[in-house]
Amino acid sequence: MILRFLKERRSWILFFIIIHFFILFIAFIDSAIPVQSVLYIVFLSMIAFIIFLSVRYNKETAFYKSLADRENNLDISSIPAPESPFEQLVEKTLSEQAQSLKKDALHNRISLEQEKDELLSWIHEVKTPLTAMHLMIERMEDDVMKTHLTYEWLRIHLLLDQQLHQKRIPFIENDLYIETVDLESVIFSEIKTLQAWCIQKGIGFDIQLDQKEVLSDAKWLAFIIRQILTNAVKYSVASDIIIKCWKQGDQVRVQVKDSGRGIDPKDLPRIFDKGFTSTINHHDHAATGMGLYLAKKAAIPLLIDIHVQSIIHTETAFTLIFPKRNDFAAVISV
Template sequence: MWHFLKLFFIQHYMWLSSYLVLLIVMNVLMIVDVGMLAVSIWYVNCIMGSIIIVTIVIMCIKDYIKYHHTMEIKETTGYEQQYIRMFHTLLNKQEIVLQEEKLQRKEIEDSLLAWVHEMKSPMTAMHIMIEGNHRLEKEWLRMHLLLDQQLHQTRLYTIEKDSLMKPTAIQPIISQEIKALRAWCLEKDIGFELEGEYPDQVTDAKWFAFIIRQILSNAVKYSHNGSQIYINMQGQLLTIKDEGIGISSIDLPRIFQKSYTGTTGRESKQATGMGLYLANKAAHQLGITLHVTSIVNEGTVFYITFPQENDYHLIKKQSHTST
């Protein structure tokens, strides 16, 4: 009821304001005009007030009836019917345009996915042919990472359908991603140190590997030659620390923004600004939290926190409780 009254006053505020102004003007005239001193102000106010109140009540009742039959055109008359017909016509046109845009976007996504998958075969053949040539392997790796970003960017909108949450061994995934960066690491003489325990975590192996890939590739890219990258895991917390050039305090709050390359990225002209953005988006969908600290010229630390509870845990608890 209060919602209706609020809408009523918003809809008819011009009329209600006009009634109030008219009443005030008439009272002022009766006070100022000497010829109207014999007329009782209270009497006139009562008459006018009663007429206004009755008018407002009638309008309110009519609008209240329409309020409960908004979707029925037969309850309206005249120009209101035309407005409703126009509204429905415009709404239908917008829905048609929206559906067409969705179909076009789906076609573009499908063709892009097909192209990326087609690129995998020549990329695999190229990798076999250039194996052992670290310089060419590095360039191949850069192409591979860009294609991988594009593939996961396209799939990110349907990550719910594309993910499989289950207990996953974390250390083999990290080791595999380190191995994939071998050529780059050999060129820069970068080593890895894995410490701590790596308990299984409930996550999607493919999407978690993508997140690790983005973080490790950034760590290698911005690390100094001959430096180390330290990976440690305790409980739900996984940390990845490098000894690279670091991130400035100005850039740090924005590193997860789309297409933001930062000061370092603009200087190197190799950053796309998409890797960490996509990694953060995917992490959010998996219930993983990413946090970063950094000191310029000393290095950067990524903190990857797995959730204590997620849908998988809740389902398991419910099944145990029911049994």
Template sequence: MIRLFIRQYISMMLFVIILQLLLNLILFLDKGFHDVSLLYLNIIWFTLVAGYFSLRYVKDRKMMKPYVKFKGNYFDVIHEDYKEQLANKNAKVQEQKQIVLERQDELLAWVHEMKSPLTAMQLLLEKVEKSEVKERIENEWLRLYLLLDQQLHATRLMTIELDNRIEKVHVKDVLIQEIKALRTWCFEKKIAFDLEVDDLTVHSDTKWLGFIVRQILSNAVKYSDVGGEVRITAHMTNEQAVLIIQDEGIGIKSEDLPRVFRKSYTGTIGRETSAATGMGLYLAKQAAESLHILLAIESTEGVGTTVKITFPKMNDYQKTLGM
């Protein structure tokens, strides 16, 4: 322990010794200090220096104790130890990343396996005669499909930069496709859609844009009253494409509104009905940010909810691809 302490402060100790020798030399050569006791001054000086290094040693020995076995001074040892710990941490991080990727692949494989029987069920349902039981089965099938789709995109969201293709997308085509996917649910609740959509084309990823729209439309249908209406408009504003989806549902409480995009946040209504997972809007928000799309929500409890989707004028993908 003492050896490590000396190695650490050897330069300071040498400086103090040299300084003391110079002071003694000056006092010895200068006749004005002949009456001063050199022994007395040296004792005082030594006492102060020894006291300082003793306090320093008492304070530092606890920190130095783990590094006594190493060679070199304390700071060099700490630096080497830090580099070693950092390397170990980086290795563990890489190991955890690999585990996450493996689990992600397993989850993707599971979702795809689950989609196969769902597709088979859909084909079988098409052959069943129309009845109330068939409608209920179709609705439950749709709920299951949406949950699996949500899980699939949640898994892919971690690598969205590797899973997108920016191209020209017709907004109206995406809307019609997603409305058709929800038609059995809409028939059950007698939900009507009012579309006032210009012939808008945006640069985005068709699949991820469809996912974003799907989450918003499914919420609009889920929280609308029977016989309600969902109004969809799309237009250009300040050289930006804007898509607005407005429902006449139960709305969102004012205290819940600032937190609707938080992960797993279901809100007051979601907890009361147990119909929400708290993931839909969160995933939609994350995907939108990756595509440089702005999502904004306005809602009044008992009146309805309005979701505004604003596309960028020229996003980073367009600049990169020279579109």
């Protein structure tokens, strides 16, 4: 801050120095003026000027130090009262900008809330004809056409479900209800939803549940498992998906392993990034890159760690590591 202050006042300092050099120059060329007395006066003047700069430094930089140290937000109450006219101008400008930004932020927040509510309402409205469509598909006698239509219906259903949960995730803390969840019923329910797709691709399931209950939120846990199962089915053909659940120490672990195309090692750190699909399968236009991203976002407030192991062109295993029961104290209190 000292260097900035001197840089700000450099023109004044240079003017002071030049004036005193000019006085000394006049004293040297004018024999009527005693040089020694002028040198003494200049020396005292320099001392006084340095003291003056020190006093003004503390007084003039206090306001700007507070600006430099304040948090980057719209709260200007931490700024001390301005004293000089320039400080008053700065404070007035900051206050007006803060008020304007607050109004814009409030307007944008209201617009986003309205957009979210409209989208959620639209999704719920679409679900009604979608349910009717599913009932009509179930009554079809042409098995081939029925299978194809069921698959397309399932794709729409999963995309709508994904969009619904994407809009709810920012407010997930308000929607959590931690309880003992029957893991078997959750897994079988999700498998039943994907049944037509699995039959079409010749995919079966090998379920090994040594631990059948976990402490979590049933709805959001089902969503996480749904995204992982959907991913496993999408990239597998004519093979079994192995689902295991066991207790290791004080933590329950659920693993979903498929024998699909696997994940390239360089892609593993990025698979939970928003919109990331793959660096080796860009021709796959059906991938949105949102499923695993949303699963990870939903897992964080549930204190669930998702670990991934994969061998390219061989297998991929997603492991959900649930927290210890005591770790849920903060979540349950929300």
